[in-house]
Amino acid sequence: MVRMESILGFLKLGFGELGFRKLGLSKCALLVILVLLLPFRAAQAADVTSTLMIGGSRIDVTIQSSDTPNAPLSQTDVMKWVQMAAESVATYYTRFPVPHLTLRIVSFDGTGVRHGMTWGREGGLIVIHAGNKTSMTEFAEDWMLTHEMIHLAFPSMADKHHWIEEGISVYVEPIARIRAGHLTARQMWSDLVRDMPKGEPQSGDQGLDHTHTWGRTYWGGALFCFVADVRIRKQTDNKKGLEDALRGILNAGGDINVDWDLEKALKTGDQAVGQDVLEKLYAEWKDTPVQVDLPEMWKRLGVEANGGAVALKDDAPMSAVRRTIEMGASGSKAAEVGAAAETDVAAAMSPKAVFAGRTARSN
Numbered sequence: 001m002v003r004m005e006s007i008l009g010f011l012k013l014g015f016g017e018l019g020f021r022k023l024g025l026s027k028c029a030l031l032v033i034l035v036l037l038l039p040f041r042a043a044q045a046a047d048v049t050s051t052l053m054i055g056g057s058r059i060d061v062t063i064q065s066s067d068t069p070n071a072p073l074s075q076t077d078v079m080k081w082v083q084m085a086a087e088s089v090a091t092y093y094t095r096f097p098v099p100h101l102t103l104r105i106v107s108f109d110g111t112g113v114r115h116g117m118t119w120g121r122e123g124g125l126i127v128i129h130a131g132n133k134t135s136m137t138e139f140a141e142d143w144m145l146t147h148e149m150i151h152l153a154f155p156s157m158a159d160k161h162h163w164i165e166e167g168i169s170v171y172v173e174p175i176a177r178i179r180a181g182h183l184t185a186r187q188m189w190s191d192l193v194r195d196m197p198k199g200e201p202q203s204g205d206q207g208l209d210h211t212h213t214w215g216r217t218y219w220g221g222a223l224f225c226f227v228a229d230v231r232i233r234k235q236t237d238n239k240k241g242l243e244d245a246l247r248g249i250l251n252a253g254g255d256i257n258v259d260w261d262l263e264k265a266l267k268t269g270d271q272a273v274g275q276d277v278l279e280k281l282y283a284e285w286k287d288t289p290v291q292v293d294l295p296e297m298w299k300r301l302g303v304e305a306n307g308g309a310v311a312l313k314d315d316a317p318m319s320a321v322r323r324t325i326e327m328g329a330s331g332s333k334a335a336e337v338g339a340a341a342e343t344d345v346a347a348a349m350s351p352k353a354v355f356a357g358r359t360a361r362s363n
């Protein structure tokens with residue numbers, strides 16, 4: 001699994017997953033034109049729409065026809081991909097974050113998933129690009145659609161607080177996929193050991209509210225979520241975690257369709273947990289670059305790095321915390337499950353995704 005942010009770096013901030021969600025007026029004219037065109041591109045004759053029901057939520061999926069004469073995207077594969085991402089997010093939050101999502105898949109000639117964008121518009125709108133040669137295995141390994149759907153579950157923030165929006169999506173995405181049986185815990189920890197150091201403050205960096213580099217926005221935000229998650233679990237005897245705070249925010253009406261102050265969101269999350277971890281950590285990190293001793297955290301959590309792979313130890317001081325990060329306080333049948341058993345796991349999870357119908361548009 002390769003994260004596009006890792007490759008594209010600053011490019012991603014302009015053209016990748018992040019950039020279009022909330023563009024300021026300072027961005028160049030080209031970007032503004034793309035923003036206007038992409039979400040409003042009208043459905044064309046060959047566009048295919050499907051509806052996925054998950055819990056009480058409805059996801060309308062439009063697969064936009066390619067502008068080239070290449071083979072079209074497989075509707076079956078695309079809908080399985082959408083279902084896996086939706087189930088992951090619904091499992092983590094206990095429900096899909098918004099009642100109605102409009103999801104537009106734009107095809108290109110090639111493989112992979114690129115350029116995900118999420119708006120608090122029409123109740124929730126995601127535009128994401130998928131290659132017409134993408135295999136089902138590649139769709140199953142994709143993280144980006146899950147990342148975009150997690151954006152639906154948090155209120156829109158001021159520009160200087162994008163780090164919390166991205167941080168939540170980066171941190172929660174693999175956990176949500178583990179809990180739905182679509183990713184292994186070992187893969188997640190291996191990725192986190194590799195990538196989490198990118199969120200540490202670099203020389204000259206300030207607090208999270210003041211340094212808006214790619215590393216501090218995506219991984220600095222994820223580092224904030226990770227440290228908060230561990231603190232909440234330590235302070236609650238491992239009974240609650242970051243998911244309780246995030247569910248509390250969502251259930252108080254804090255989805256992407258509303259503009260909230262960060263302080264209000266963190267306070268709402270803390271109230272849901274009965275601790276003040278989020279507000280305190282924000283006070284510590286907002287104006288000051290705080291270094292985290294990640295090697296010590298891995299050790300205490302029982303994550304042992306051996307070159308590229310990791311071994312997970314159950315006799316470390318905080319192994320139990322690591323396991324509840326992976327599977328939640330109540331545990332889950334998906335704990336040790338790899339991709340092979342995902343059908344069984346999906347069948348065991350609630351809420352389930354159900355195809356509600358498929359139509360080919362005629363206009």
Ligand SMILES: [Zn+2]
Nearest residue numbers: 017018166169
């Ligand atoms: Zn994002």
